[in-house]
Amino acid sequence: MARIPTAELSRYLLNGQLTRRGCLRLRKYPLVPPISPSRRAFSASPSTPPPPEPPVIPLRKQLKDQAKAAKLSGAPHNKKNKKNTDNQTVPGWDLTVGIEIHAQLNTPHKLFSPASTPSAGEDAIPPNTRVAPFDLAIPGSQPLFQPTTLIPAIRAALALNCEIQPISRFDRKHYFHWDQPAGYQITQYYHPFARSGSVTLLPRDGIAPDDGPSVEIGIKQVQMEQDTAKTLAQPNSTHYLDFNRVGVPLVEMITEPCIHRPATAAAFVRKVQMLLKSVDACTSGMEQGGLRADVNVSVKREGETRLGTRTEIKNLSSFKAVEDAIIAERDRQIAVLEAGGKIEGETRGWSLGSTETRRLRGKEGEVDYRYMPDPDLGPVVIGEDLVERLGGTMGTLPDEEVEVLMRAYGLSERDAMALMQMEGRMEYFYGVLEELERMLGVTASKEGEQKHAILAANWCLHELGKLAEAEEVVVDNAGVEVLDASSRVPEQDLAAILFYLHQKNITAKVAKDLMWDVFRGTVVTGGVTEQIESQDLWYKEISEEQYIAIADEVIEGQEKVLQDFIRFKQGKSKAYPQGKLGFLVGKMMRAGPEQGKGMDPASAERVMRARIEEVYIPRSEGVE
Template sequence: MLQRWTAGRFLRLPRFARFDLTPEALNKRIPQRRLLSTTKSPNAELAPLRKQLKDAARADRTARHAGVKATCTSKAETLSQWELTVGIEIHAQLNTSVKLFSYASAEYNEHPNASSWPFDLAVPGSQPLFQPAVLVPALRAALALKCQIQSRSKFDRKHYFYHDQPAGYQITQFYEPFAKDGRLVLTPQDGLGHKDDDTIEVGIKQIQLEQDTARTQEQDEHTSLIDFNRSGHALIEIISLPHLHSPEAAAAYVRKVQSILHAVDATTTGMELGGLRADVNVSVRRTDDRSARHSYSGVTGLGQRTEIKNLSSFKAVEDAVRAERDRQISVLEAGGVVEGETRGWSLSSPGITRRLRGKEGEVDYRYMPDPDISPLYIDESLVTHFQRTLPPVPEQLLDMLCTTYGLTIDDSRALLSLDDGTRLLYYQDVVSRLYTDTAQPRPSVQAANWVLHELGALLTTASTVWSPDLVDAQQMADLIVLQRENKITGPSAKRLLRILFDGDKSSVAEIVRREDLLFISMTNEEYDELAARVIGEHQAEADAVRQGGKRSSGKLKFLLGQMMRHGGRNRVQAQKAEEVLQSKLKPNDV
């Protein structure tokens, strides 16, 4: 009954319905701040809670930064005295058709609560039913990140109370995750900062399966709308060791993890569409401080860390780490103490992190084994199968494109990054169609120019979204073969591509015949006669070419253009025409 009632509709809940957020209760919880007044003026309305919290946060920031300007010299000099340490927790939605513990569809549904089963809504009496299909993308992700797959893992309950988690707990794998001890290597090609080492090996402590929460949409100041379509979706949480020491390295790490997950088909969307979110843990200590006693993920000697939640872009990761680093340094330089807390980041307040709540620990979450879910056993033969069939990761693809296909590193990176990898698949399809004779080398570099640059220019001009159906792969291959065999000129090839791009599905041969694009080569005598005619009509430009200097290259191009224009349609080959001109315009020619 409950599912029928909620399907296609939002659950309308008063905001903070599960919390006592009266001024008295908040002041009891945060006595040192005294954020809210417990008295109300009879002549003035009490300010809304959100406004009071914002005002208190603003006052708190002002107080913390008050003495910093007088004590700090230049920013660069200050930063050199501090060491930044960052650890990152990445939450990624797995590419599955069902949820983690129910048969409900994990596909996107625009109707609120239409993809929710009783367990997703925490209906009393409903039980979790583990869906083995979620292991496929999870194992791919863990193996691509060089993790050790555990033969036995268990699920735990992580308790917290919020309206997007109606059961009062989230099911995760805190104590015995399914994957441990991974690693990821970052290089300057991944976007490291200029002060980072040439390579950084980031340890991955563990990867755990867990539930996603419901989606909250704030309707107004007093009401939140809850959509449980996302609730129960299978996530992996990738927990890194604190091996990162710059904002640029933190963003590079998240970017590379996302590219690896996408390459092995573990996820369908990235940060741009909300399929991947990052929490960053930030701490600083003086470079000469050997007395720091805090630890994180087994690494000791660190400063007090804070956690910044739910970062949804690479730029947000980099900017939030930089802002929190500067804030902590300012606090410590002013003689203050960094508090262990959870902080937020908002694009509406760039450069500033804000306090959300005190930092929860293992005790606060009251982790306990889930009594309703049996341990998860993964057979070694299954792991071996996925290792053998794992798709190539971006580093392997980059190496393949540079060595096997002979592309430049810039073109290789472009093919890897454009259109979620579909442009790369299209390019490989085009190359595979160019020649079937293994003794004949495939013109892979020429194909990259047409797929990336010529076709890319048309996409930009037309403001069209990329699709492999815009120009059929066989049509593109036929076009490249015609130009490579000098059966059409470069301008004719571009004109042909434009016709194909505009939707003509005829064969390339038919279009060439219909549009009269076939190249009929001139004889050597005809080239000589045409070059002599153009030189005779443009003596000043010809003399400039003979004399050399800065202007000679431009004048030569002008004369070449005249040959192309006067030589007749589809008859002049640019390379041949340039060779004839250069031979006639040698410095000793008269």
């Protein structure tokens, strides 16, 4: 049958068979009655429109609100970034984990229809407005494979070191649920387009310390498949369906069962996300909904050779959820086995902030899905020239990028990894650095000339992070809370602030205040420079004589502190008393004009050190 032209979609809309507004409304597990032509939207009543959807709360804000609530209630909670290393193993038991990762491909069209794909996390578009007849399984419509979806899929597989198969085929995976209008999902079960890959994890990726200097995770296969509809739960066991997501192209990456520690499993998912983003294969990361993971967990007693019965935990949407859910399910299975019970193969769920997994349904086997070759789709033939072309234009992968950031720009390993892992922050850093180097007249960062690059990285990571973590709430023009500070601080403005700071034209305090002004949108017309001019914020350093006078005033009466410097010079102490020097410099900054205004900490330390070594130690020579 010929493909239904896009122009025909208008006729379906006018006849009420499709809609550009509203969602199909279902009671729990009902049969869907025929839709009357007079109804203009999928809803329970033509006169009562569906209630507005509740606002989507980003995962980051949910975690932040939970941490605040725990703090107010006095409940114990882990500090940020604290690794749960004591929960990685259980004496006498072996853990085995396999992971399935689904990532939305970065393509303009769906997998088997010309309908455009909604971006991951794009909730503002009306429901059921990005659908074609095949997406809704309208009788007579047929799939039409979109070849452009192969490009990001092959890039993803190459980033995972997979072997691209010259011929792959599509299969139908049958199951009946309201989110799958055709009653089956088109996937690549028997003949995927990529096999036999691997990902190497290093300690800097966050693997468990017991896993040693590196871990290699085997990738069994990578397959293309279509996504399902989005279910929006409503009160009274009512659900709305948005079919915009039906048919969105996914890649599913299936690992070998070779992971044995929860932290390493989370590190693997994080590394895969970095790899896919680096080759522009997927739309976004876990927090935005563009990537989700299912984990298969089994335990066995040490010494046993046969793996235990596995359970699957579905739709984990954060790296922390991956680690926490594996720990909870491992502990549950061990408790069941130690009590003499038996582990059932089943699908389980995990909720944000939970301490236990929950049963969803009994595990379906391969026979239940009734896999069969799709009769409407021919084989996919991938030429070797295409694979070579895409492999040669992959760009810089994460491990190499981290090495470049450390070697060429002088960043620490921790900061380099943080830039790689934060959504969009690497590109933001390079944009700020490029503008800063233009203003400084520097063509590129060279070894030994990296101070401005380190300065840019510190501010892109740490100072911007403080804006996002602050208690103050900033909203954009649409009234939505701003969680990513970089979206409110343009690269040019931050580069200008850092230029003046690097040149010592402004102090660090003034620089931070200026960044807050930019973040709040209160910078005067004309930008950062005009703001500095209008408020006379330029740094005017005090004279050398004034530094000396302040240092002498601070040292007065500090004979006990000076004894540490004397003992060091006499060889009675091996370590220079840097802490005591910092104490004196701090007092010096506070004693200066307007709480340190016009004083450079480096100059203050230089003068203080010189006065101690050249004046006060000689005066006290020989005094204990």
